[in-house]
Amino acid sequence: MSDGETPSLVEIREITNRALRIQHFLLRRAWGVLYAALSISMFATIFWTPIAGRLGLSGSAIVPLIIVHMLISGAAVVVILLAFRRIRDTAEIRRIVAASKWNKVLGYRYIVSIWVAIYAIVIASLIFTSAISGLLLLVIYVAVWGYFYYALRLSFPHRLPSEGIAALSSLGIAVVGSIVVVLFFPEIRSIIAILWGVNILVWITVAVYSRALRPQDAVEESLP
Amino acid sequence: LLSAPSFKSSSRILILILLAMNKRMDSVDLREFTKLGKGSLENHLSKLEEAGLVTTRKVKFFGGTRQTVEITKAGLESCRTLLQTIRGLDGRMEWTEGSETN
Numbered sequence: 001m002s003d004g005e006t007p008s009l010v011e012i013r014e015i016t017n018r019a020l021r022i023q024h025f026l027l028r029r030a031w032g033v034l035y036a037a038l039s040i041s042m043f044a045t046i047f048w049t050p051i052a053g054r055l056g057l058s059g060s061a062i063v064p065l066i067i068v069h070m071l072i073s074g075a076a077v078v079v080i081l082l083a084f085r086r087i088r089d090t091a092e093i094r095r096i097v098a099a100s101k102w103n104k105v106l107g108y109r110y111i112v113s114i115w116v117a118i119y120a121i122v123i124a125s126l127i128f129t130s131a132i133s134g135l136l137l138l139v140i141y142v143a144v145w146g147y148f149y150y151a152l153r154l155s156f157p158h159r160l161p162s163e164g165i166a167a168l169s170s171l172g173i174a175v176v177g178s179i180v181v182v183l184f185f186p187e188i189r190s191i192i193a194i195l196w197g198v199n200i201l202v203w204i205t206v207a208v209y210s211r212a213l214r215p216q217d218a219v220e221e222s223l224p
Numbered sequence: 225l226l227s228a229p230s231f232k233s234s235s236r237i238l239i240l241i242l243l244a245m246n247k248r249m250d251s252v253d254l255r256e257f258t259k260l261g262k263g264s265l266e267n268h269l270s271k272l273e274e275a276g277l278v279t280t281r282k283v284k285f286f287g288g289t290r291q292t293v294e295i296t297k298a299g300l301e302s303c304r305t306l307l308q309t310i311r312g313l314d315g316r317m318e319w320t321e322g323s324e325t326n
Contacts, residue, residue, distance in 0.1 A: 006227060007234050012310050015234050019241035022257045026246065090245045096307040215256060 016097050023090050025215055027155045028163070032210030034083050035167055039203035041076040045069060045137070046196045070119060077115050080151075084111070087155050094157070114147070134192075135182050141175045163206035174199035230275040231306060235260055236268050243278060243295035244303040251280075251291040269293060277302055 007015065044051070048068055118140055145168070152164045160168075174195040181191050230236055235258055242257065243249060255265050272278045277299030282289045295303070 006232050007237065009310060009313055011234060012237060012306075015238050016241060016307065016310075019238055019245070022242060023245050086246060089247060093241065093245050093303075093307065096304060097311055 020094065020097075022215075024156065025213065027087065027090065028161050028210055029213055030083055030086060031152075031155065031161075031164065032207045032213075034079060035163070035203050035207035035210060037076050037079040039200050039207060041072050042196065042203065043200050044072045046200075047193075066119075066123065069122070073115065073118075077111060081111060084151070087151065091154055114143070118143070135179070138175055138179050138182065141171070142179075145171050145175055163209050167203055167206045170199045170202035228275070228302075230272055230277055230302070233268065233271075235264075236272055237306070239268060239272065239293075240277060240295070240299060240303045241307075243293060244300055248292055248294040251293055254293060272299070 052064070052068075121136070121140075148171070149168060152160055152168065156164065177195045178192045181189060181195075185191075230240075238258055239254060242254070251265060251269070254260075255262065258265065260268065269278065269280055273280055277296060279294050279296060281292050281294070283292055
C-alpha cells in the first residue's frame with residue numbers, strides 16, 4: 001500500500017472497489033441476523049394458532065392474535081430498520097461511484113408506513129369480517145416478498161448472493177403454493193403447514209450460513 | 225483535497241470508505257480487512273483522528289477492552305467529496321464493484 005504519497009486515480013478506484021467488495025461480505029453477514037429474525041417472525045405468524053392451543057390459549061381469540069402479530073412483526077421491523085441503516089449508507093456511497101438502478105433508498109418512513117398500513121387492513125378486516133382471512137395474510141406476504149427482493153437488490157445490486165436467492169425462492173414458493181391451495185384445493189390445507197415449515201427451515205439454514213461466512217474471500221486480494 | 229495528509233495513504237482512504245459505509249467499526253475488523261498490523265493501524269487511526277475525520281473509543285467487552293472507530297461528520301463529508309472528485313476526474317473509466325464473491 002502506498003503511504004506518504006497521494007495515491008493515483010487508478011489506485012483510488014481500486015481501493016474503492018475493494019472497499020465495496022469488503023462491504024459486500026459485511027452485508028452478507030449482516031443479512032444473517034435478518035433471516036433469523038424473520039424466520040422467527042414467520043414461524044410465530046403462521047403457527048400461532050397451534051402454539052396457542054398447546055399453551056391452553058384460544059388460538060383464534062382476536063385480541064391476543066392481533067397483539068402477538070403486532071409484537072412479532074414490530075420486533076422484525078425494528079431489526080430491519082437497524083440493518084437498513086448500513087444498507088442505506090452503503091447505497092449512498094455506491095451511488096457516488098457507480099451507476100445502478102438499485103440505488104434508490106426507501107427510509108424508515110416508508111417501512112413504518114407500510115407496517116401501519118398492513119395493520120390498518122388487518123384490523124379493518126377484523127371489524128368487518130371478525131376474522132383474519134388466511135388469504136389476506138398471504139397477500140401481505142406477497143408484499144413482504146417484494147420488499148425483501150428490493151432490500152436484497154439494494155444490498156447486492158450486481159448479483160444476489162446464493163443464500164439470498166434461496167431465501168427468496170423458498171418464501172416465494174411458500175406464498176404462491178399457499179395461495180393456490182387456499183383458492184383451488186381448500187381440502188388439502190395441511191400442505192400449507194408443510195410449505196411454511198420447509199420455508200422456515202430454509203431461512204434458519206441461510207441465517208446460520210450467512211453468519212458463518214469467512215472474510216477470506218473479501219480480503220485475500222492484494223491491495224494496490 | 226487529495227494533497228491533504230489524511231489522504232496520502234491507500235490504507236487511510238480504505239479505512240475512511242469502510243467507515244463511511246458502516247459508521248462504526250471494531251479495530252479488530254479493520255485490521256482484518258486492511259491487513260495492517262496493530263501498530264500500523266493505530267498510526268493511521270491517530271492521523272485520521274488528528275484531522276478530525278474519525279473518533280476512537282475504548283469500550284469494555286467481556287472483561288477486556290475493544291477499540292471502536294467511528295467516522296465523524298467531517299470524515300463522512302471528506303470521503304464523499306473525495307469520491308465525487310475522483311468520479312469527476314475519472315468519469316470516463318468504468319466503475320464496478322469488482323468480482324463479488326458468492
